[in-house]
Amino acid sequence: MNNILLSAQNLSLRFGGVLAVNNVSFEVRQGEVFTLIGPNGAGKTTVFNLISRIYTPSSGAIDYLGPDGLLRLTAQPPQAVAGLGIARTFQNIELFEHATVLQNLLIGRHTQRQSGFWQDLFFTRTTRQAELKAREKAEDVIDFLDLQHQRDALVAGLPYGVRKVVELARALCTEPRLLLLDEPSSGLNVEETEDMAFWIADIKNDLGVTVLMVEHDMALVSKVSDRVLAMNQGEVIALGTPREVQGDAGVIEAYLGSEGDVSSLRRPAPHAGARAA
């Protein structure tokens, strides 16, 4: 249970003069829900993009316990990440808009494809069998997330809340070992957020998938996460259980500012004698 699935060591990423991520280290254990929190611009999504290899760190490295043993994730090409069992969703939803929900899910099966170009061109037996198998797996995910009614709908016509679920479904279709969720509840209403919380718990408990997420909704965070990492301005400020992190002085300061900031803003009390005069 306490096996380390992913470990980031002294990650830094510099964009010109901005140090977006500064010397961040953390470890994600197998089978836990690990959450990154922090104010806007803290570098949470950047950490995600480092893990999914959209960015390459300026220094530091990420190690990942792949299906064939420990490997250096930061040395892998971006398209290899999905094949290693790391799937992700995006903060602003990056679905394939002009395809149906089912087609989106089947694209999620790309890493498991068994047919090559020529087999696809002639739609041989191999392709046909693989298609049927992919379809069965996609159907499992549709059942898991209750997407039956949207199966053949075009994504471009779906409401925001459903798109969020479709994106989660597509990530699950890759049969991930580590699922990266970038703000799963943003833009969702209360009921949809509750559904999302149940699904995240199910993904962890029933499917045995490790979840690494970025989230702002503290109710959701404390309900589902095992451990929380708080970041501010690219640096780690606290790590622990949701309760510990929420009570951490540094975290409160990052969100609300320090006592000193507030007192410097306070207007001096008007002098009692001045009013009398």
Added chain:
Amino acid sequence: MRFIFKTDYMQDIRLAQHAGQVFWYGALMLALLAAPWLVAEYWLAQLTFILIYAIAGLGLMLLAGFTGLFSLGHAAFLGVGAYTQAVLTNAGVPFAIALACAAGLSAGVGVVVGLPALRVKGVYLGMATLSFGFIVEEVLARWESVTGGNAGIRIKQPDIFGWTLSSGGAFYFLCLLITVLATLGILNLLRAPTGRAFVAIRDSEISAQSMGIHLARYKTLSFALSAALAGIAGALYAHKLQFISPDQFDILQSIDLLLMIVIGGLGSVHGAFLGAIFLIAMPQAIAMVKDYLPPTVGQAPGLQGLVYGVVLVAFVLFEPQGLYGRWLKIRTYLQMFPFYRKGMFKRQKTFQKSDRLR
């Protein structure tokens, strides 16, 4: 209204979704097979041109409509195919081998042109392919020892292992066969992982990559396939005209091809065919009404260009889905009569995409 009860995953995978499709496409196939006995020689030639343009259109549709990469120099691939076919056929190479070489060489050139596509997008890719088109046209004009320069070259009739296709009817059947094979190939790809990867790249490169799709590999593949189909179309075009010169593969031809798939309907296989019909039928229609127009309008030199421009603008403004989109609406209207609503095909506004990752 047709209700399809799905009880088997194969129903989604099969090419024909229901018996109605089998019937109508079968009827279309029969009509096309009977065409040489039904229509006059002239119209059969026009039908052959529709098939040839449809093959090129399928290629460009795969690239622009399904992979989202626009090429403004597609006539160059047509030219490479046509000249390869002409040179090889005149050297005595059998038709099938020459055609394979034409497709292969075009695909090879397509891979080379595809390389900038890995780095540039949108309008910049258009510029890169546009300049490539000029380069090829110039090469065809200047490499006189092989291409005959601006004087052009004649090409012998196709010879299929000793059997010379001299009549228009026989050549029509050849074009029909190749068109059907190309269409089936594209349809197969589109229902398999390869085609889905193309669509994924079109809609969101960033998430296609995070789904494990190798962007460079699939973009190059799309370019190669598209160029190969254009090369095949070019080879047939050369045989049909029996004479080719570099000015047949200029920028106007490229724009015709692009116009064809935009008007036909981007992102649909039907669109390539509807666009080809439009492209061939339009000049005929203009020629027919010309005589009834006042001479100052009817005899004006730029009439065809003007009509093309107006039609294109009208499509972009009022029917961005092209002829196929229009047909879908008409079909839905008929199927649901009298319950069709005006806003049925309106899509919800696209939500903001993550610009930071571009």
